[in-house]
Amino acid sequence: DVKVTQSSRYLVKRTGEKVFLECVQDMDHENMFWYRQDPGLGLRLIYFSYDVKMKEKGDIPEGYSVSREKKERFSLILESASTNQTSMYLCASSLWTSRETQYFGPGTRLLVL
Amino acid sequence: AQTVTQSQPEMSVQEAETVTLSCTYDTSESDYYLFWYKQPPSRQMILVIRQEAYKQQNATENRFSVNFQKAAKSFSLKISDSQLGDAAMYFCAYRSAPGRGGSQGNLIFGKGTKLSVKP
Numbered sequence: 001d002v003k004v005t006q007s008s009r010y011l012v013k014r015t016g017e018k019v020f021l022e023c024v025q026d027m028d029h030e031n032m033f034w035y036r037q038d039p040g041l042g043l044r045l046i047y048f049s050y051d052v053k054m055k056e057k058g059d060i061p062e063g064y065s066v067s068r069e070k071k072e073r074f075s076l077i078l079e080s081a082s083t084n085q086t087s088m089y090l091c092a093s094s095l096w097t098s099r100e101t102q103y104f105g106p107g108t109r110l111l112v113l
Numbered sequence: 114a115q116t117v118t119q120s121q122p123e124m125s126v127q128e129a130e131t132v133t134l135s136c137t138y139d140t141s142e143s144d145y146y147l148f149w150y151k152q153p154p155s156r157q158m159i160l161v162i163r164q165e166a167y168k169q170q171n172a173t174e175n176r177f178s179v180n181f182q183k184a185a186k187s188f189s190l191k192i193s194d195s196q197l198g199d200a201a202m203y204f205c206a207y208r209s210a211p212g213r214g215g216s217q218g219n220l221i222f223g224k225g226t227k228l229s230v231k232p
Contacts, residue, residue, distance in 0.1 A: 033219070033220075040122075040224060041224060042204060042222040042223055042224040042225050043204065043220075043222040044222075045219055045220075048219060058219065090158065092220075101148070101160045101163065102160075102220055103160075104150075104157055104158040104159070105157065106156070106157045107157075107158075
């Protein structure tokens, strides 16, 4: 079974803090993704990576950055957290082809005060 | 750009009955993939069913089946013999075929349909 894990299920941070969300997958997948999920808006892609040290912006990259130093790990960084970044963050991974299913982690619910 | 629309924010079904969730999409591509994902409350999102656009036959997975109408750009999910465990958010998603759209397989999601199952 594919396993995608995220470092925290719940996180509370203060405005201006630097926040790291970590995602690890154990199936040697090339592609990794970070989504943000908000009620009534569905899932929106923040960033994705198709190889180590490679990254591309998704639909809403502003205020976020990512890091992929190892194939199995994809980190999302909020350089200076703001209240409008309070959300559920989902990580996913897949093999390189479009045909393949994306496997999701359990999500991190982030509250920025 | 491709878009995915789920016009039913919430649906309700009686246990053991059948329910159909709607999804339409907009694309100029001829080759692509469509997915239905299920997200139970406080649990991980999982794939329910997948359809390749080049296949005319509708995909089926046990109690879950789709009605794929390529010309109408419609991709509805039918759940037969609904069970309490089917209660969840359901997301329809679109993905370009390889080499299309400058992406490596990004999913474009609809806004979701919340399905309730009444005992």
